[in-house]
Amino acid sequence: WIGIVALYAAHKGQFTCPGGALLHSYLLVLIILLALIICALSALVYISMQGTISNPGPRKSLPKLLYTRLFLYFPEFLWAVVGAVWVSDSSVRCEKTVINIIIGTVIASWVIIIFTIIGVVIVFDPLGGKKTFYLPDSVNRNLESSQSGQLLYNMKSTATRVWEKRIRLLCCCIVQDDDHRVAFTSIAELFRTYFSDTDLVPSDIAAGLTLLHQEQDKMESCPKEPEEVLCHSPSSAVTDDLDVELENAAHYMLFAAAAYGWPYYIYTNPFTALCKLSGDCCRNRPTESDITGSDRHNFHFGSILKITGLQYRDFIHISFHNKIYEIPFFVALDHKKEAIVVAVRGTLSFEDILTDLSADCEDLTLEDVLENGFVHKGITQAANYIYRKLINDGILNQAFTIAPEYKLVVVGHSLGGGTASILAIMLRNSFPTLRCYAFSPPGGLLSKSLADYTKHFIVSVIVGKDLVARLSMPNMEDLKRRIVRIVANCNRPKYQILLRGCWYEVFGGDPDNFPTELDGRNEDALTQPLLAEESLMVHRSPSYHALEDEPHLNSPPQYPRLYLPGKIIHIVEESSSRRLCSSDIKYSARWSNETVFSSILISPKMITDHMPDVVLKALNSLSQEHGSCISC
Numbered sequence: 001w002i003g004i005v006a007l008y009a010a011h012k013g014q015f016t017c018p019g020g021a022l023l024h025s026y027l028l029v030l031i032i033l034l035a036l037i038i039c040a041l042s043a044l045v046y047i048s049m050q051g052t053i054s055n056p057g058p059r060k061s062l063p064k065l066l067y068t069r070l071f072l073y074f075p076e077f078l079w080a081v082v083g084a085v086w087v088s089d090s091s092v093r094c095e096k097t098v099i100n101i102i103i104g105t106v107i108a109s110w111v112i113i114i115f116t117i118i119g120v121v122i123v124f125d126p127l128g129g130k131k132t133f134y135l136p137d138s139v140n141r142n143l144e145s146s147q148s149g150q151l152l153y154n155m156k157s158t159a160t161r162v163w164e165k166r167i168r169l170l171c172c173c174i175v176q177d178d179d180h181r182v183a184f185t186s187i188a189e190l191f192r193t194y195f196s197d198t199d200l201v202p203s204d205i206a207a208g209l210t211l212l213h214q215e216q217d218k219m220e221s222c223p224k225e226p227e228e229v230l231c232h233s234p235s236s237a238v239t240d241d242l243d244v245e246l247e248n249a250a251h252y253m254l255f256a257a258a259a260y261g262w263p264y265y266i267y268t269n270p271f272t273a274l275c276k277l278s279g280d281c282c283r284n285r286p287t288e289s290d291i292t293g294s295d296r297h298n299f300h301f302g303s304i305l306k307i308t309g310l311q312y313r314d315f316i317h318i319s320f321h322n323k324i325y326e327i328p329f330f331v332a333l334d335h336k337k338e339a340i341v342v343a344v345r346g347t348l349s350f351e352d353i354l355t356d357l358s359a360d361c362e363d364l365t366l367e368d369v370l371e372n373g374f375v376h377k378g379i380t381q382a383a384n385y386i387y388r389k390l391i392n393d394g395i396l397n398q399a400f401t402i403a404p405e406y407k408l409v410v411v412g413h414s415l416g417g418g419t420a421s422i423l424a425i426m427l428r429n430s431f432p433t434l435r436c437y438a439f440s441p442p443g444g445l446l447s448k449s450l451a452d453y454t455k456h457f458i459v460s461v462i463v464g465k466d467l468v469a470r471l472s473m474p475n476m477e478d479l480k481r482r483i484v485r486i487v488a489n490c491n492r493p494k495y496q497i498l499l500r501g502c503w504y505e506v507f508g509g510d511p512d513n514f515p516t517e518l519d520g521r522n523e524d525a526l527t528q529p530l531l532a533e534e535s536l537m538v539h540r541s542p543s544y545h546a547l548e549d550e551p552h553l554n555s556p557p558q559y560p561r562l563y564l565p566g567k568i569i570h571i572v573e574e575s576s577s578r579r580l581c582s583s584d585i586k587y588s589a590r591w592s593n594e595t596v597f598s599s600i601l602i603s604p605k606m607i608t609d610h611m612p613d614v615v616l617k618a619l620n621s622l623s624q625e626h627g628s629c630i631s632c
Helices: 002-010 020-048 062-087 096-123 130-134 137-141 146-170 178-195 202-221 226-230 236-258 262-268 273-278 296-308 350-357 377-392 395-402 415-427 448-456 473-488 494-507 531-536 542-548 612-631
Strands: 290-292 315-319 329-334 339-344 361-363 374-376 407-413 435-439 458-463 567-578 583-592
Touching: 002 020, 002 096, 020 062, 020 096, 062 096, 146 178, 178 350, 178 473, 202 473, 202 494, 236 296, 236 329, 236 339, 236 407, 236 435, 236 458, 236 567, 236 583, 236 612, 262 273, 262 296, 262 612, 273 296, 296 315, 315 395, 329 377, 329 395, 339 377, 339 395, 339 415, 350 377, 350 415, 361 377, 374 377, 374 415, 377 395, 377 415, 407 415, 415 435, 415 448, 415 458, 448 458, 458 612, 567 612, 583 612
Parallel strands: 290 315, 339 407, 407 435, 435 458, 458 567
Antiparallel strands: 315 329, 329 339, 361 374, 567 583
16 A cells, blocks of 8 residues: 555656546555555454453454455455456556556555455354354253254254365365265364364464463473482383384384485485486386386485485385375385385375374274274274285285295384384284384374283384374364363463464563463362353363363263374483584483373474484484493
């Protein structure tokens, strides 16, 4: 608006040319129209800053302002069309400078309109009004009546369809078959169930996460009880076992990272990777290896060779084939450790994300092991696919024919780690000496009975506050409950929470002490939800009840609790010193248990701690430290 006003003032006397009156009128009306829009938006911003998240009273005039802005959108759109027509009119013969100015304003108008449409499409929730059907208790009490039951069923169906459309839109670039359609419906149902019982918008969730992070940092800074510190002092036998496993994990993490192919190699070697790979791209594929799937220019296989340091002849089978529930993997001979290594790739495509999000539980029945156990559905189907390839296609038979004295080791990172764990369970009966190393596997993977069974042959490696290792539906429900509670009970406006939170995340400092409704309440009252908290819960879901009354098993949770596989090595950052272009980080490792990962921790490193290069760096650091101690 300022730019258009300045241009209008500077060229006010240059509209006397043929057709100039039309352009003059266009600029004048556009200035007035944009001024009205700016006033409406300023009012929207000011009113939105009033009250708190759980106290919308001061914002009650907001709908009227939104409708005012919507009303102004129609003349804005109409005037942009008029401007485009007038500028393209051949009868307008003004100076080139004036024409260019008008063209610039028309383009700016269309950019504003397009971004407004995109913004509305992104943030608009078509379920907003329908969520109020959950509110009256009479609806829940009278579900026996066909009318109320039909109403609730229709609302749930609509919500599922909305989520399904969103997922289809995100995955529009991939070919969709029956498996995709089934996965879309399953994931949409999962999202509908998770989000149906809250009245939170994305900025509420962002505010809740910043508050939780600061609250968490305050609790971590408190001195620990002596008993809590002493309980982590391991015996020498346990320490020796840990050192051996860390050395093995550092070795096999190379295979898990190599499964990502050229994206990982270029990510870790941004300046030299393309030059190194270009020498291999024109070579013929090795005839000794069985390669399936697309690998243009031999980049994937070339990267695997560079990362692992193996030779062409060491690879038995390589699959780059990638569909939903069908993920890439390779089988290779590791002569250093005398092992046949099955390395499974982690999440790298939309298909992999759909496999991750197919988080329903299904039974895994194994002969001579357990009657049954719950497992992650999508990851189990991916493990079934690789199991069929290894056994039915004779890949493992071929490998053991070449190296009959070698042991079998299954490795993977992230989705690959989860798939490797379930694959190891399936192969355990046929290969009793099998070992599995799962790096940063998903938290919601195995039921307790299966997780305990895997402690004999699976080692999971988790770094820091890795989000994925803590991801499970009960943990997500717990995070939702904590966000609702801390957001509802904070007495500061949302913009203050977000501004202070951004400052804290970027520049650090002391965690803020936001005043809350909890201040001054006695301890007994804290166990009861506040009115503000209940106002953000559209209805009390079974999972919400189950999390509040966690010790009680009278009402089973909506989602069964699933755990990490095997014995768990938890690597944490002890100290770090930053230099100009690098950082020196000191790590420590200890044996941990699954209860440590029963809650999602908020941290700027919750994503980076999951990355394969960070895991490999931590393992190499610990392995080198152990090696230098032995030499000393």
